[in-house]
Structures are given as C-alpha cells and as structure tokens.
Amino acid sequence: MTRKSSTSTTIAKYKQIANEMEQRILCGEFPAGSWLPSERALAAMLEVNRSTVVAAYDELLAAGIVKRIKGVGTQVSSSVLTDRNKRLPDWEQYAKAGFFQPNHPVNRQIHQFxxxxxxxxxxxxxELSPDLLPVSLMKDAYRTMEADRYAGYEDFQGNLKLREALSGHLLAYRGIASPHSSLLITxxxxxxxxxxxxxxxNPGDSVVIEDxxxxxxLPIFHSSGIKTLPIPVERDGIDPDAIVPLHKRHRIRMIFVNPHFHNPTGTLMSTDKCARLLDISTTYGIPIVEDDPYSLTEYDGHxxxxxxxxxxxxxxxxxxxxxxxxxxxxxxxxxxxxxxxISRMADIKQQIDFGHPSYPQWIAAQLLTSEQFNAHIQVLRTGLKNKRDRVVRSLRQYFAEKITFTVPNGGIHLWCKWQIEATEQQLFREAVSHGIVYAPGSILGTSLNHFRLTFSRANDDQIEQGVHRLFQATKGFATLTQKHS
Ligand SMILES: Cc1ncc(COP(=O)(O)O)c(C=O)c1O
Known part of the structure; x- marks a missing residue:
C-alpha cells in the first residue's frame, strides 16, 4: 500500500475533515469558546455534502473537542487547551459516550437516599433485613473454609462442590433435575x-417482558439493542396467548417471565397459564427465561x-x-x-470477570448442604409472612381506602395503588422528605399511580414507622373518591 493510499484515500472524507478541523483548533485558529463555521458553510467551502460535515463535527463532539448548542452552532470546548497548553480528556463527555445506558435517574436517587x-x-x-439472615449458619460455613485451598481462580462455570450442592437443592426444593454440568454460577x-x-x-432482537x-x-436490554415488548400482568400472570400475535409481527426470540411472587406485583402465575406458556414455547420454538428468586418464599410452605x-x-x-x-x-x-x-455463557463470564469469587461459593455450598438449611427456610417464610401482615395492617390502619393492593402469599413486595389526587413526583418527593423511600411505579414500567412497597428490608418497628411517615407525607392530599363523589 502506498503512503498516499494509507492516508488520504483509505480515510473516510468525514474523518479527514474532522482531523483537519482538530488540527486547526489545536493550532489556535479556532480558540476555546470560538464558533466553528456552520455545517452548511463548511460543506460549501469544501464542496462536500452537509451530512459529511455533520459526521465530522459528530467526531469532534464525541472526542469532547466541541460542543453543539442547539439552534446556535458548534463551539470549541473550553477544556480543549489548559493554561499549561496541555490537552486533557473531557471526562464528562466520556461519561456520556459509552454504549451502556445509565440507570433510571429515580433508581440512582433511591440508592443515594x-x-x-x-x-x-x-x-x-x-433484600432481607438482618433479623432474617441465617447469620449463625453463615458463620459456621465461614469457619469451615479452607482459605489456602480456595485462593486461586475458580472453575469458570462455578465451583464444582457448589454446583453439586445446587443440583441437589434444585431437585429437592424446586423439582428441577439439572446435573452440575448444566449449571453456571453467576x-x-x-x-x-x-x-x-x-x-x-443480537441487537434488533425482540423479547417479551412482563408489564x-x-x-x-434494567437498562441491560436496551443497552444491548434488544427491543422489549411488554405484556400486562393480570391477577394470575401474563396471558400467554398474547404472545402469538406479537410473535407473528416481531418474531419473538425470547420470553422473560418472573412467574412466582412476581416483582413488583406479587402475583403467582396459574398452573394453567404456565402450561399454556410452555405450549406456546414449543409450538413456536421460543425459549423462556424463568427468573425465579422468590418461589421458596411461599409463606405457608406450599x-x-x-x-x-x-x-x-x-x-x-x-x-x-x-x-x-x-x-x-x-x-x-x-x-x-x-x-x-451454559458453556457459551461460562466462556463469556471468563472473559468478563475470570469466574466467580471462590469464598462466597464455598459458603453457599456449605449452606445449601447444611442440615439446618431447611429450618432456615421455614424461619424465613414465617418472618416474611409476619412482615407482610404488619405492613398490610399498618396500611389499612392509616390509609383505609387511600391505598389499595392485593395481598401476596409469598415474596417481598406489596404492589400498591394510590387513590390520591397527586402526581407520582409529588408523592415521592413528600415521602422522601419524611424519611421513607419506595419504588415509584414508573421505574417498573407501569401507570403512574402505582408504587412498590418492599417490606423485607425493614424491621418490625421500621415497618410501622415507615407507614406512619408515609401517612404524614400524604395526608395533605385529597383522596380520589372524595374529589369525585
Ligand atoms: C425478579 C428479579 N430478578 C432478578 C433480581 C436480581 O437479584 P440478584 O442479582 O440479587 O439475584 C431481582 C432483584 O430484586 C428480582 O426481583
């Protein structure tokens, strides 16, 4: 390849323009704060399409060299040259540039609060409150850890002892026959x-999710270019037949469901709907992803x-x-x-993080095979049921018909509906200022007058105090029924 061809002919025109404009900026022809020629003017000057100049300016924008002010023009960034004549990266610009989408701002706010x-x-x-954690079981497991033997990189698919323990656990507690070779620890x-x-x-694929x-x-779907098609969750889960017309239009690649004590609604998918969902899966060849963090929390042990x-x-x-x-x-x-x-995902996990840390895997293997594990699950179920009862009792006491909900039989969430004349933002702001934080419905993809109260993290006193604070926060607002009656 000649020198000429490796520079000008193989470099796209817009990149050549971007390089040239960058040089002119760095030489001081366009100092920090000055305006570049308009896209139209530069296109005319260089005898190229305007879109070529737009692409060139996009390159400069992505590099943090310029800023685009809507309706005004393209301005050289003030960070281009420092006093010491050094060029520093524009970190704000980098922080905005990555393809992974940021968390929902309210989610970020919740974590900060x-x-x-x-x-x-x-x-x-x-998550669970400290009183629900199996602390002595975890301490026992920790004591048995042979720290020196487990200090190296683990099997990328997951520690074999843990996968064997998990295989036994899945069969005993969840009716799932899965050999350790078909399990990946994440x-x-x-x-x-x-x-x-x-x-x-792949980017562009369509998947069904619940609404x-x-x-x-989770921004992970959209960051990967996946199109999510929501199906409403009814009292007994989504209607599986709603998938068929969606599949005909969009060619569904995967169905994501959380059928048991669903987050956020707490609903349980009926056995009939489960059977129909499997039927649709095999009729159209669409895999189902069953996301099941909650089925063991059924309060009465069913x-x-x-x-x-x-x-x-x-x-x-x-x-x-x-x-x-x-x-x-x-x-x-x-x-x-x-x-x-499983092998394909283990290979990716290896590339991302070299396998899961060994110590938590050791503890988990000990816990799952402990004779006390079953007793812990019983205690957990009773503890969660008590918390559910407490939150339901407090809500009824303070709010009566101002908040409505369906009482779940398992899980950790209560899906509530405001019967109050106020916006989601007003209610959330008031609640936060009274020292209580919950998940507003819009971050979970639904109409604005719902919210999720997750009752597993608070202790008994906090549950009552929390509902009382919520009452204080909202008592200034009229109920919908009052206004409309
Ligand atoms: C339905 C569902 N899936 C997945 C997760 C992720 O939980 P973790 O990564 O802690 O297992 C959660 C957490 O709330 C959840 O509710």
Whole structure:
C-alpha cells in the first residue's frame, strides 16, 4: 500500500475533515469558546455534502473537542487547551459516550437516599433485613473454609462442590433435575440475565417482558439493542396467548417471565397459564427465561411448581439466586439450562470477570448442604409472612381506602395503588422528605399511580414507622373518591 493510499484515500472524507478541523483548533485558529463555521458553510467551502460535515463535527463532539448548542452552532470546548497548553480528556463527555445506558435517574436517587447518612426507612430495595439472615449458619460455613485451598481462580462455570450442592437443592426444593454440568454460577440473577442477553441475543432482537416488571427497570436490554415488548400482568400472570400475535409481527426470540411472587406485583402465575406458556414455547420454538428468586418464599410452605419443573422439552432457561433466601451480599446466582448455552455463557463470564469469587461459593455450598438449611427456610417464610401482615395492617390502619393492593402469599413486595389526587413526583418527593423511600411505579414500567412497597428490608418497628411517615407525607392530599363523589 502506498503512503498516499494509507492516508488520504483509505480515510473516510468525514474523518479527514474532522482531523483537519482538530488540527486547526489545536493550532489556535479556532480558540476555546470560538464558533466553528456552520455545517452548511463548511460543506460549501469544501464542496462536500452537509451530512459529511455533520459526521465530522459528530467526531469532534464525541472526542469532547466541541460542543453543539442547539439552534446556535458548534463551539470549541473550553477544556480543549489548559493554561499549561496541555490537552486533557473531557471526562464528562466520556461519561456520556459509552454504549451502556445509565440507570433510571429515580433508581440512582433511591440508592443515594438509602446510602445517605439520613435515617431513611427503606421500602425500596429488595433484600432481607438482618433479623432474617441465617447469620449463625453463615458463620459456621465461614469457619469451615479452607482459605489456602480456595485462593486461586475458580472453575469458570462455578465451583464444582457448589454446583453439586445446587443440583441437589434444585431437585429437592424446586423439582428441577439439572446435573452440575448444566449449571453456571453467576453474580446474582442480575448477571444471569445479562449473560443470557449477551450470549444468546443480537441487537434488533425482540423479547417479551412482563408489564410491570423488574426487567423493565434494567437498562441491560436496551443497552444491548434488544427491543422489549411488554405484556400486562393480570391477577394470575401474563396471558400467554398474547404472545402469538406479537410473535407473528416481531418474531419473538425470547420470553422473560418472573412467574412466582412476581416483582413488583406479587402475583403467582396459574398452573394453567404456565402450561399454556410452555405450549406456546414449543409450538413456536421460543425459549423462556424463568427468573425465579422468590418461589421458596411461599409463606405457608406450599411447594410451588416452577415452570422449569414442568418443562418436558427443555425450552426453559432457569435463573435464580440466594439473594432473597439467604443474603444478597453473597452475590450467588445461577443459570440452569442446556449444556451448549451454559458453556457459551461460562466462556463469556471468563472473559468478563475470570469466574466467580471462590469464598462466597464455598459458603453457599456449605449452606445449601447444611442440615439446618431447611429450618432456615421455614424461619424465613414465617418472618416474611409476619412482615407482610404488619405492613398490610399498618396500611389499612392509616390509609383505609387511600391505598389499595392485593395481598401476596409469598415474596417481598406489596404492589400498591394510590387513590390520591397527586402526581407520582409529588408523592415521592413528600415521602422522601419524611424519611421513607419506595419504588415509584414508573421505574417498573407501569401507570403512574402505582408504587412498590418492599417490606423485607425493614424491621418490625421500621415497618410501622415507615407507614406512619408515609401517612404524614400524604395526608395533605385529597383522596380520589372524595374529589369525585
Ligand atoms: C425478579 C428479579 N430478578 C432478578 C433480581 C436480581 O437479584 P440478584 O442479582 O440479587 O439475584 C431481582 C432483584 O430484586 C428480582 O426481583
């Protein structure tokens, strides 16, 4: 290749223009704060299409060299040259540029409130309160750890002892027959969802999600260019038949459901709907991702048949975690699915993080095989049921008909509807200023007068105090019935 061809002819015209304009800026021809020629003027001057100049200016914009002021023009950034004549990266511009989308601003706000010094009562984050954690079980497990033997990189698919323990656990507690070779250990169910998207889907693919849903709040779908098609959650889960017309229009690649004690509505998908969903999956060849962090939390100890346990044809990819039944900080989650996709995802996990940390895996293996694990689950169920009763009682006492909800039989969330004349933002602002934080419905993808009260994180006193604070925060607003009657 000649020198000429490696520079001017193989470099796209817009890049050549961007390079040249950058040089002119750095030489001081266009100092910081000055305006570049308009796109139209520069295009005429260089005898190129305006779109070529727009693309060139986009390059300068992405590099933080210029700013585009809508309706005014393109201005050289003030950070281009410092006093010492050095050029520094524009970090703000970099922070905006990455392809991974930011969290929903309200989600970010919630985490800031919860971590702030203020004494916030936390009805927003889905984790267990200290009194529900199996502390002595975890301490026992920790004591048995052979720290020196487990200090190296782990098997990328997950520690073998843990996968064997999990295989036994899945059969005993969830009716799922899955050999350890078909299991992948992940950093919570969250990473499991991310790996599935990264490994098995492509930008432009369409997937079904529930509306409302936890998945809605995750930017991971949209950051990967996945189109999400929401189906409303009814009292007994989504209507599986609603998938068929969507599939005919969009060619659905995957169905994401959280059928048991759904986040946020607390609903349980009926056995009939589960069967119909599996039917549709096998009729159209669409895999189902069953996201199941909650089925073990059924308060009265009834065994809930997971979709995966009903899946005779192997179309369900099952994901779950220990976050809602042991401790979210362990970050132990898993995927059970066909070996081919498990190996593919293990390969990606290796590239991302070199496998899951060994110590939490050791603790999890000990916990799952402990004779006391079953007793812990019983205690957890009773504890969650008590919290549910307490929050329901307090809401009825303070709010009567101002908040409506369906009482769940498992899980950690109460899906509530305001019967109050106020906007979501007004209510949330007032609640925060009274020291209580919850998840407003819009971050979960639904109409604005719903909100999620997650009652597992607060202790008994905090639940009552939290509902009282919520009452104080909203007592100035009229109820809908008052206004309309
Ligand atoms: C339905 C659902 N899926 C996945 C997760 C992720 O949890 P983790 O990554 O802690 O397992 C949550 C957490 O709230 C959830 O509710």
């Amino acid at each position: 919860v971590q702030s010094e203020r004494q916030m009562i936390n009805f927003a984050i889905g 950093s919570g169910a969250q990473q499991a969802l991310h790996l599935i998207i990264q490994a098995l889907l 409302p849903s936890y998945a809605y709040s 065994r809930i048949p997971t979709l995966k346990s009903m899946d005779k044809d192997g179309t369900v990819i099952y994901i779950s975690s220990l976050s809602k039944i042991v401790a979210s900080g362990l970050r132990i989650g898993w995927i059970a699915g066909p070996q081919a996709i």
